[in-house]
Amino acid sequence: MGNAFDASEFLAGFLVEAEEHLSASTTNLLAVETSLRKGENNPRAVxxxxRSLHTIxxxxxxxGIEPIVDVAHAMETVLRKADRAAGALSTNAFEALLAGLRAIGERVRALSTSAPVAPAPPQLLDALAALEITQDASPATVELVLDAGLSAKLSATEKAQLLQGAESGxxxxxxxxxxxxxxxxxxxxxxxxxxxxxxFAEIxxxxxxxxxxxxxxxxxxxxxxxVLTDATNEALAAAAATQPEHVQVLHTRRVDGADPLAEPEAAEEDVGEGRKRGIVRVEVARLDDALERLSALVITRFRLARAVDALAAQGVNVGELGEIVKGYGRQVRDLRGAIMRARMVPVAELLDRVPLIVRGLSRxxxxxxxxxxxxxKAELDKAVADRVFPAIVHLIRNAVDHAIESPAERRRLGKPEEGLVRVTCFxxxxxxxxxxxxxxxxGIDREAVAHRASRPVPADDAGLLDLITLPGLTTLDHATKTSGRGLGMDIVKRAVVELGGELSLGTTPGAGTTFTLCIPLTITIVDAFSFVCGEQTFVAPVAAIEEVVEVVPEALVRGPSRHTRFGEVRFMERRGEIVPLVNLASVFSLASREEPKALVVRRNGAALAFGIQRMVGQQEVVIRPLEDPLVKVTGVSGSTDLGDGRPTLVLDLVALSGALSQNRTEVPV
Amino acid sequence: MTEILVVDDSKVMREMIVACLRVGEDFTFTHAASGLEAIEKLALKAFDLVVLDLNMPDIGGFEVIEFIRGQDKLQRLPVLVVTTRGDEGSRVRALAAGASQFMTKPFTPDAILANVQSMLRLDAAGFHE
Incomplete structure (x- = not known):
């Protein structure tokens, strides 16, 4: 996760800006209250x-001042709803928001005097969370006359503000x-x-x-x-360094029927709403298939680009053609993104079950x-979600079972009786x-853990994490309460690492523990054979391999003149079919060229056998793209971790056989 | 020399971003405290990369991205969007509008530096057509 941010350097600047935003927020909140008394909304102040709270x-x-993050987040949620309801806020909401500003203010001041920052008050968070915002549904009957380009750039709130101003004179x-x-x-x-x-004007x-x-x-x-103003056109023009005749008056006109202001907001919300309205269940395999077909387009794109380059080399003007190739590349990338997005599920949905689990554990x-x-609104690939959820449950169970003290103990320590488990995601x-x-x-007691593991006391949280994720530790540690952390951390770690992610830990004795899982949003999982070739381990998807066969050297037939850089192509007979045999180690220029076994693949109806050293096994692997997924090395579709912590290349033998049969003298590795 | 435009209404946030990026690099930084200021600067001067906040007082980051992608000469400009957690829904919108990369605050110096460097590399290799 990299080094932590050195926040102290920026603390002074933080305090100044936080105070500024707090005082602006107080002013705006009071303006909201003034409007409220008049029975009006104040969308601008909202x-x-x-915005101020979002910045704070x-x-x-x-x-790293989490209590302020918590309060600001809860307030922001209320204000976002109010903003969508054209600035509607209730008196209750006003009171809760005012309490929120006070709570933030207290914590900012504590920080400025280096005093400890109190956690976010739970009652306040609950009060903010409980607020209901109701939509003000009075339909507008007047709209602004604006040219379409400009109109599209204005939100409903801004249009309402202009109209309100114009109506008020x-x-x-x-x-x-x-x-x-x-x-x-x-x-x-x-x-x-x-x-x-x-x-002199309201912009x-x-x-x-x-x-x-x-x-x-x-x-x-x-x-x-x-703008809204009482000033003259001359004053306005002078301020904008232009001529008075260039100042235009915005006219209004009456409209009938539906509320024209609601429209742009509705369009903005379409992403989420649309998903609720029209759900289609699709097997993940079908999406994978679409992705597979897409990779053919990517290859076409590279061939196209090469052909254009060749034309350019002959002195042909390829300007427009080049632009088309670029545009095509962009479209392919967008299409890939679109397919990947179709596999995503909201993390909030994944975590829906967490409160139930906690309630059960709590009881x-x-x-x-x-x-x-x-x-x-974070989203995650379905496959990742399925794999990471057990790890989350494990960590939550540990937190409730072992980390959170009994109510009596918490009382004695001056903590609130109710323990807190927080799951965040971004x-x-x-x-x-x-x-x-x-x-x-x-928190986790380093010394207790070190003692139980019979290891030296770790110097930092990272060392502690290494210790608690030792596979053996769990069996040693029956009295988990003394170490504060329970069973099976090695399982959590393995789940995260297998996804290509990272697990980290921060713990403060007496105050609490945070586990952080950094995981990729998308992964590809396939059932794969692992095998050794040239003394190296590789994997290849099972689906791509038609058969694993024994190579009988005596039964091989030499080809007429097919000598290539990667050795000789020979032929073997397999159920009446003549299949070319290529030594895979030679293709990758590896030293050892033993080949007692061969993997048979088929491309466009033609079979090809790759000679290998030996088979290792079959398992599901997570394929991680090597770099940009669109920059492909032919024959290598990514890398994976077979559990030994070392990257293992995932081979696309079908693509490799295609490359070999297209051009037998040039190996694109 | 790599010209980077850092757009955020928070001065201390801009300073933090610059502090993350200035480590041992040949970068020069121009600050813009608002979306409008950013657009003005982009129209008048050439930049190699923009680090952009979404939440700003006058016009938001989305509009800045839309403006950038609407300009022929800025089509290829790498735009790194940096925004606060809780805004994950914005990610899809920002990327759809044409942002090249997306990061969430808080981030580590390593993460943003690595992102910026890889964006500049991809740009040099012609991947941000």
Missing amino acids: RELF KGLSAMV RRALRVDFVPSPARAAEGTTITSVRERIGA VKVVPLSIPASDTAPGGLAFALL ATKKPVRVVIDAG ERSTNQLELGISDDGR
């Missing part, structure tokens, strides 16, 4: 509040600012223009527009500022335990998911 949450996460105007290096040199930039206009939205590049618009860019151990799940990067399982229990 959105600003949301992100910053706190970076510097202010003028809704559009003025364009065109940036250029010359203007930037004079200090006239979109930032300064916004400040100047903001002094509802600034929309960037691409325009044809010219002497006056060298960047090919204009900003359309949509069995007579320890009250609260479970908090923050899975966001995407680390485009193909990495981070799952965290933490508890506020007793």
Whole structure:
């Protein structure tokens, strides 16, 4: 997972920004209350509040202040709902949000005086979670007249804001600012223009527009500022460095029927809603098949690119052809992404069962335990989900069984009686998911673990993790309560490693433990043969292999003149069919060329046998792409871990046989 | 010299990102504190890579990405989207809009540096057509 972030360097900056956002949030929340008293919504203040809390949450996460992350997250959830309901908030919500700001404020101040930061108050989190936001359903009867390009860039809230302003007597105007290096040199930039206009007008939205590049618009860019103001066109034009005649008034018109404002929001939500509405169950195997067919397209793409390069080398102008090849490459990649996404399941769905499990454990151990799940909208490949879930359950069971103290003990330690288990999940990067399982229990005692394992005391949490995941430790450790961590950690570790992931641990005696599972979002699992060839182990999917046969040297027939770089092609007879035999070790230029066995594959009806040293076994393996999955080495579809911690290459013998039969003198390895 | 535009409304977040990336690299950094400022800078100057926050006061990161991908000259520009946990739903939207990579805060210096380096390598190899 790499080194931890040195947050101390940024603490001062964090405190300054957190205070700024807190004070802006207080102002906005009070503005919400003022509107509430008048029976109005205040979508702008709600959105600003949301944004501030989101920023506070992100910053706190970076510097590792989890209690603030928790409170900000709970508040943000309420505000997101309110934002979708066009800024509707109840008095209850107002009170809870105010308490939330106070809680964050206290913790920021604690941090600034180096005092310990208290955990997030559970009552507050519960109160925030319990808030209901109801949609304000009054249909609008007036809409703005805007050109389509501009209209598409405005949210329902922003349109409502412009309309509300225009209805209340202010003028809704559009003025364009065109940036250029010359203007930037004079200090006239979109930032300064916004400040100047903001002094006398309410800026509802600034929309960037691409325009044809010219002497006056060298960047090919204009900003359309949509504002509400009582100021004159002259003042506005001067502030935007343009002419008064370029200021446009935004008109409104009456509409009948459905609420036109609801439309863009609905479109935004389509991703999630659509999934609920139209679910089709598809066997994973069918998606794999689609992916398989796609790889043929990828190969075509590379052949196409090579052909274009060859044309270019002959001096042909391939400009447009090159663009088409690039576009085609992009489309193939998008298609691959689309198929991969079809295999994804929401992590929240996977974790649905966790509260039930915790409730059961809590009853069995007579320890009250609260479970908090923050899975966001992360998604995970079905196959990964199935493999990682047992590990999650294992960690949760350990947390409740062993880590969380009895209520009496917790009381004595000054902890809340109710223990806490938290499961969080977020995407680390485009193909990495981070799952965290933490508890506020007793932590893991390094010395006790070291003693039980009869090993030296580990220097850090990583060393401790190595120790508790030792396969032998579990049988040594019956009195698990003293070490705070229970059984079968080696199983958890193996599950994570087999997925190509990483397990890490952070524990503080007396305060709690967090296990972090970093796992890939997608994997490919196949049933595969493992075998040795040239003293190296390889695997190949069972499905690709027609048969494993014995090679009888006396029965081989030499080919007429088929000498190649990778040795000689010979022929063997198999059920009346003549099958060419290629030594696989030779293909990969490996030293030992024994071949008592051969793997027979078939491509386009033609069989080919690869001579190998010996078979090892058959098992399900997780294939990890070597690098970019679209940059393929012919014959190698990825790597896997057979449990020895070393990467083993996964061979695509069918593709390899194709490459060999196409060009017997050039081996693409 | 690699020109990187760091877009985030939080100054300390921009500083953290720069601190993660400046280690032993030939990178120069330009800050933009808002989506609009980012778009203005992109229109007026050439950059090799953008690190972009999604949550900003004026226009959000999605709109910045849409603008970038709508410009012929910025088609290939690698865009690393950095956003806060809980926003995983944004990932698909950001990638669909044309982001090249996506990371969630908190991230480690190693992770963001590795991401940026690999994006620059892929770019040099012509993979961000």
